[in-house]
Amino acid sequence: MKKVFLSLLAASFVAVGIQEANAQARYRTALGLGIDVGDGPTLVGPQIKHFFDGANAGNAQVLFGDDVTVLGVDYSHNQAIAGTNGLNWYVGVGPQLAFIDGGRWWYDDRDGDRTYFALRPAAGLEFKIPSAPLAFHFDWKPWWNLTHNSNFEPARFTLGFKFTLK
Template sequence: MKKVFLPILTLFILMFAAEQTNAQTPYRTAIGLGIDLGDGQTLFGPQIKHSFGGNNAGNAQVLFGDHITVLGADYSYNERISGTDGLSWYVGVGPQLSFIDHGKWHGDWDDDDHWKEGDTHTDFAIRPAVGLEYRIPSTPLAMHFDWKPWWNLSHGSRFDASRFSLGFKFVLK
């Protein structure tokens, strides 16, 4: 677990140390609830998004499901939609680690026969994302919806295009 904790801690330190100039996200930092859904089980957990300035932002999340824990970090390019108040689009990508306990997990993402009852493993995936984000004017609330396919690169590479993400955030600053 130490091997996972140190990179995540470093990411959060870098996010808060970055200076913001001319941000295209309608806030600097927001925290909230992320929901990953689609084909397979639905995952829930905390997330944080931080603008590094300009069009650049980072998002980190820890998601939980039935005997699965997912750690992810994404870079996104954000652009406000002109003529709107608080609406922006973004495109991004990031790595993800999934810690799975096959001894207890009965999800429908893997049907491979070579895993035995009780096996646990870690999957590595790349998650591209395309979506919309809306900050409610005059409030500290924001939300997003995106298409976020799951491209697993380990334990039998597979691409699942039927995954989406919802997020509800409280804007800190």
């Protein structure tokens, strides 16, 4: 009897753990549109977010603006906000490459074409509509340029609109 009880107790803990992981990631993969705004140009482009498990996700995006293309990937740790249905907070970081054509606006650099390497931390909120395959996010995502006269631009934010896949 004791073995049966311990087996049922262990199975209950495993089931609750799996349910908690699924509650944090209300979808597995999402495709959508990212918009990067703030000081400097507005950038727009496709993005994909994929959950590796209940809390850990990767995000990749290609953003386009006037004379610039940005390629980036991010890791994020995601957690559900207690008492809400579909609202999560997340923090993360990831490398970005910016390919500049002419350097017209990028840090007053007018020397021509350049490639910039940056790290971008992120802190934000994501809402997955429980009854629809749609999710939205808003985050603070500063730009920390590590090349060509390194600098930190704190006034950058991203918005995202995603179609979620199971």
